Amino acid sequence: MEILTSLLLALTTVLCVTLFVIRRLLTPAVSAKGTTNIPEPVVARKWPILGHALVFYGVNNMKELLRTLKRIAYKREKVMSFYMGPKLVINISDAKILEATISNSSKCQNKEAEFYHPFESYFTGLFAKNGKVWSALRRPLDRLLHAKNMDNFLNIIAEKAEILCCKLGDQCGQGVFDIKHFMDYYFLDITLEAILNVPGTQQFEDTMNFPKLAARMIVAVFTRVMKIEYRSDWIYSLSPLARKEYKWKEELRPHLKEMVNNCHKHLETTGRDPSDSNFVPENFVEVAIQAGICGNKTEEDVLFSFHDVIIAGFDTSSVASSSAILFLAIHPEYQERAYQEQIEVMKDSFEAPTKEQLSRMRYLDMVFNETLRHVSVPAIARTVSSQFTIDGYIFPEGASLFIFYHTLFHKPEYWERPNDFYPDHFLPEKVAERPKGAFLPFGFGGRVCPGKLFGVQSSKLALSMFLRRFKAATSLKFDEIDYNYMVMLESDKGYPIEITSRQKHLENKLQIALNSSK
Numbered sequence: 001m002e003i004l005t006s007l008l009l010a011l012t013t014v015l016c017v018t019l020f021v022i023r024r025l026l027t028p029a030v031s032a033k034g035t036t037n038i039p040e041p042v043v044a045r046k047w048p049i050l051g052h053a054l055v056f057y058g059v060n061n062m063k064e065l066l067r068t069l070k071r072i073a074y075k076r077e078k079v080m081s082f083y084m085g086p087k088l089v090i091n092i093s094d095a096k097i098l099e100a101t102i103s104n105s106s107k108c109q110n111k112e113a114e115f116y117h118p119f120e121s122y123f124t125g126l127f128a129k130n131g132k133v134w135s136a137l138r139r140p141l142d143r144l145l146h147a148k149n150m151d152n153f154l155n156i157i158a159e160k161a162e163i164l165c166c167k168l169g170d171q172c173g174q175g176v177f178d179i180k181h182f183m184d185y186y187f188l189d190i191t192l193e194a195i196l197n198v199p200g201t202q203q204f205e206d207t208m209n210f211p212k213l214a215a216r217m218i219v220a221v222f223t224r225v226m227k228i229e230y231r232s233d234w235i236y237s238l239s240p241l242a243r244k245e246y247k248w249k250e251e252l253r254p255h256l257k258e259m260v261n262n263c264h265k266h267l268e269t270t271g272r273d274p275s276d277s278n279f280v281p282e283n284f285v286e287v288a289i290q291a292g293i294c295g296n297k298t299e300e301d302v303l304f305s306f307h308d309v310i311i312a313g314f315d316t317s318s319v320a321s322s323s324a325i326l327f328l329a330i331h332p333e334y335q336e337r338a339y340q341e342q343i344e345v346m347k348d349s350f351e352a353p354t355k356e357q358l359s360r361m362r363y364l365d366m367v368f369n370e371t372l373r374h375v376s377v378p379a380i381a382r383t384v385s386s387q388f389t390i391d392g393y394i395f396p397e398g399a400s401l402f403i404f405y406h407t408l409f410h411k412p413e414y415w416e417r418p419n420d421f422y423p424d425h426f427l428p429e430k431v432a433e434r435p436k437g438a439f440l441p442f443g444f445g446g447r448v449c450p451g452k453l454f455g456v457q458s459s460k461l462a463l464s465m466f467l468r469r470f471k472a473a474t475s476l477k478f479d480e481i482d483y484n485y486m487v488m489l490e491s492d493k494g495y496p497i498e499i500t501s502r503q504k505h506l507e508n509k510l511q512i513a514l515n516s517s518k
């Protein structure tokens with residue numbers, strides 16, 4: 001009997017300690033002040049210490065998280081609240097509520113600390129930060145990426161797109177290949193050269209292993225986001241994943257260091273001093289150096305503070321453009337329409353389009369937007385910094401906001417054919433009918449994507465050059481594709497296409513015409 005009592009006591013103690021530890025891990029850096037009247041899930045049980053945390057037990061990736069949220073949001077179509085231990089999370093899945101949230105965007109500008117903390121292993125820059133560290137980097141980045149600088153960028157973009165097309169030319173008639181492999185290096189080169197003033201030569205030779213390292217890091221970040229035990233930096237540092245992360249950073253560091261050293265040399269030779277209060281940075285490495293001096297940052301912090309702009313710059317646009325080409329290959333009728341528009345705007349030119357010509361490619365815009373609807377950033381997470389109310393629902397200070405764009409971009413009430421690739425969703429009259437909150441692929445408010453114009457223009461330019469030179473085909477079907485939740489949604493089947501040259505086709509047509517006129 002005594003043994004049994006001791007055993008029970010020991011078990012109870014272990015249980016209490018475990019629950020205490022879990023509760024500590026679930027306790028947010030910023031706790032919600034007060035409660036909310038936003039309805040809780042219908043089908044999920046709330047436990048005394050854990051709240052709804054058990055519902056998320058076993059969720060290992062973003063795809064499973066979305067599935068779980070959809071399941072528990074049954075009957076909560078607009079907005080739902082749930083508790084992870086003491087942490088209050090509000091999930092928005094209605095365009096109008098999101099629009100009203102945007103009008104309170106200064107009250108939900110800060111990124112949600114726990115969700116974005118794992119990003120900080122690789123990105124000590126603006127992406128995962130809030131407050132002064134964020135604004136010291138964000139303001140100069142907005143200046144660099146301002147529309148008035150786009151003309152200079154377009155020259156670099158056109159030059160790199162020409163190289164891309166030459167590389168792709170070698171693939172003509174050579175069978176199936178993955179288009180994203182080529183797009184990664186094109187977008188990496190333009191990001192390096194235009195935004196960081198680092199020579200973009202990776203299309204010729206991959207000396208940095210950047211795309212592969214980026215993909216591994218992103219998987220590691222999301223693994224860490226989902227694993228509750230990894231919220232503790234100490235526990236994470238003991239994990240095999242942290243050891244891998246260390247190795248990847250070792251591989252990356254010399255390249256980032258070289259960029260900073262070269263930038264310092266350039267500053268010295270041009271007599272510009274980043275510690276001078278009148279210093280105006282001309283590229284994003286200079287921004288990072290200046291912010292490092294002002295914020296007393298370590299060398300390591302400076303190195304990884306511009307790394308996020310490289311990843312955000314090339315990865316997003318590469319996924320979007322590769323997906324657009326794959327989707328057009330799957331749908332030859334839309335590819336033909338996009339090609340005809342190219343002929344209308346560009347006639348028989350193979351040159352890069354100008355800004356004005358790009359603006360006349362309306363169908364390409366529709367294709368690009370429809371692509372983003374399927375593959376955009378799946379979700380964002382924010383913290384409410386000051387209480388606000390929408391439709392009588394209270395969003396208390398300190399609550400975490402979770403916005404799943406992916407759900408909004410596929411809601412049947414906003415989209416005629418939600419699960420198809422259907423560029424006509426973006427016909428002007430259809431766009432006018434739809435609430436703006438139903439489609440926000442570049443985010444909103446102060447944290448809106450600073451690279452929107454750069455990303456759209458460089459993608460459209462590459463697509464325009466591609467469509468006029470090549471015809472793409474694939475054996476993949478649209479509904480066979482499943483998606484991996486990375487920064488964007490990435491096709492789990494890759495981006496396999498075959499291409500033939502339109503140039504040859506045009507030459508043949510010309511030859512036939514010449515022959516028949518003889």
Ligand code: HEM
Pocket residue numbers: 126127128138191195308309312313314316317320372376377380381440441442443444446447448449450451452454455456459
């Ligand atoms: C098709 C291309 C792109 C898409 C769909 C896209 C999408 C997004 C989205 C949705 C966000 C907001 C994330 C959030 O609110 O948490 C974001 C943020 C960001 N994007 Fe983009 N982006 C693209 C291209 C680019 C490019 C080309 C750059 C850089 C040149 C860039 C740099 C950034 C940065 C630095 C942030 C963080 C901004 C902040 O937190 O203040 N993006 N992007």
